[in-house]
Amino acid sequence: MSETERLINIKPSDIQLEYSDFGYYSFVHYGMNTFTGVEWGSGKEEPSMFNPEIVDTDQWVRVLKDSGSKAVIFTAKHHDGFCLFQTKYTEHSIKNSPYRDGKGDIVQQLAESCKKYDMKMGIYLSPWDRHDSRYGFDEYNDYFCNQLVELCTNYGDIWMFWFDGAKGDDAPAFTYDFERYYSTIRKYQPKCIIANCGPDVRWIGNEAGKERVSEWSVVPVDPPRTESDLGSREYLADKKDLCWYPAEADVSIHHGWFYHKSNKSRTAKQLADIYFKTVGGNASLLMNVPPSKAGIIEPRDVKTLEKFKELIDKPFKTPVEKNSENLVKTVVIREDLRFSQRVEKFKIYADKKCVYSGTTIGSKKIAFLKKAVPANQIELRILECREEAHIRDIEYFA
Numbered sequence: 001m002s003e004t005e006r007l008i009n010i011k012p013s014d015i016q017l018e019y020s021d022f023g024y025y026s027f028v029h030y031g032m033n034t035f036t037g038v039e040w041g042s043g044k045e046e047p048s049m050f051n052p053e054i055v056d057t058d059q060w061v062r063v064l065k066d067s068g069s070k071a072v073i074f075t076a077k078h079h080d081g082f083c084l085f086q087t088k089y090t091e092h093s094i095k096n097s098p099y100r101d102g103k104g105d106i107v108q109q110l111a112e113s114c115k116k117y118d119m120k121m122g123i124y125l126s127p128w129d130r131h132d133s134r135y136g137f138d139e140y141n142d143y144f145c146n147q148l149v150e151l152c153t154n155y156g157d158i159w160m161f162w163f164d165g166a167k168g169d170d171a172p173a174f175t176y177d178f179e180r181y182y183s184t185i186r187k188y189q190p191k192c193i194i195a196n197c198g199p200d201v202r203w204i205g206n207e208a209g210k211e212r213v214s215e216w217s218v219v220p221v222d223p224p225r226t227e228s229d230l231g232s233r234e235y236l237a238d239k240k241d242l243c244w245y246p247a248e249a250d251v252s253i254h255h256g257w258f259y260h261k262s263n264k265s266r267t268a269k270q271l272a273d274i275y276f277k278t279v280g281g282n283a284s285l286l287m288n289v290p291p292s293k294a295g296i297i298e299p300r301d302v303k304t305l306e307k308f309k310e311l312i313d314k315p316f317k318t319p320v321e322k323n324s325e326n327l328v329k330t331v332v333i334r335e336d337l338r339f340s341q342r343v344e345k346f347k348i349y350a351d352k353k354c355v356y357s358g359t360t361i362g363s364k365k366i367a368f369l370k371k372a373v374p375a376n377q378i379e380l381r382i383l384e385c386r387e388e389a390h391i392r393d394i395e396y397f398a
Contacts, residue, residue, distance in 0.1 A: 041080025081131030280366025
């Protein structure tokens with residue numbers, strides 16, 4: 001087998017192939033930290049400190065869907081260990097809070113809201129737990145899996161489980177039994193995506209939504225998270241084991257993951273630029289929008305999201321027929337990922353002049369041309385490729 005054949009033999013699973021079209025979806029950080037004003041809780045907080053008067057998950061989902069998001073990932077348990085769902089396996093949970101007299105369940109509320117507004121729901125369950133005394137011992141893995149079973153079986157379809165590797169310097173040395181976590185999820189939710197510290201989707205390597213110049217989905221097994229090149233031929237030449245592992249960029253609308261009134265916010269333009277470079281650069285975008293103590297996404301953030309949606313829609317409002325003389329400013333290209341990711345370098349020409357240069361394409365490349373050109377003059381030239389290119393579609397916009 002040639003080296004090129006080795007690379008193009010790496011292809012997405014059915015789950016990963018469907019995921020490649022999602023593009024942009026949302027993170028919702030909400031919980032004990034919303035009320036204590038910190039990012040990482042100590043685990044010593046009393047359940048009574050979680051005391052919202054109302055939690056309007058309908059508003060969350062409605063606002064996020066209106067922004068173009070296709071799914072919502074919710075922090076069912078953060079590092080402080082406080083669980084925002086009804087669980088049999090710890091007392092450090094919403095059942096011992098004043099919210100709805102201990103009968104509240106934010107995961108259930110969100111599941112109902114997602115169903116109402118036709119949105120996918122995902123769950124973040126923190127492996128690191130600063131409260132639970134079992135943490136650091138094998139029995140903690142039992143506890144974690146028991147909660148995974150609860151979440152997989154009590155709330156309908158789960159689109160994604162999202163795990164991270166965050167762990168403080170004071171945390172006990174402890175190895176999470178991730179393979180057991182994955183098999184538990186696959187047993188009860190076989191179509192669920194397992195992301196970040198998971199086998200289906202990888203973290204892009206930063207929390208600023210910054211993409212690589214060339215983002216590859218064919219990468220080494222257990223790739224280094226932050227290197228600038230993970231998938232070129234040169235980089236992969238001495239890597240024995242390869243896998244399909246697409247990138248997800250995560251960023252918060254605020255400079256912080258939980259809502260704190262004093263936190264500065266990113267502008268709609270900054271967020272839109274991140275969207276174009278990630279979703280338009282063979283990655284997905286997970287954007288965090290944290291509700292406040294009032295249990296809602298605050299009006300200032302709603303306005304930011306409305307402006308964000310306006311900005312990300314603007315380049316695509318006017319489609320242009322390929323053989324027309326109408327002017328084109330934006331070109332969108334997608335590879336057919338059933339045949340792997342192949343294109344390494346391309347250029348777009350019009351009237352024999354280069355109006356765009358790019359490297360990888362993958363799930364989507366959004367190309368803003370140097371100048372507006374007639375559609376019937378546009379030519380896509382594939383300059384470097386792993387055997388022949390398989391282009392799924394090309395779209396033109398004025």
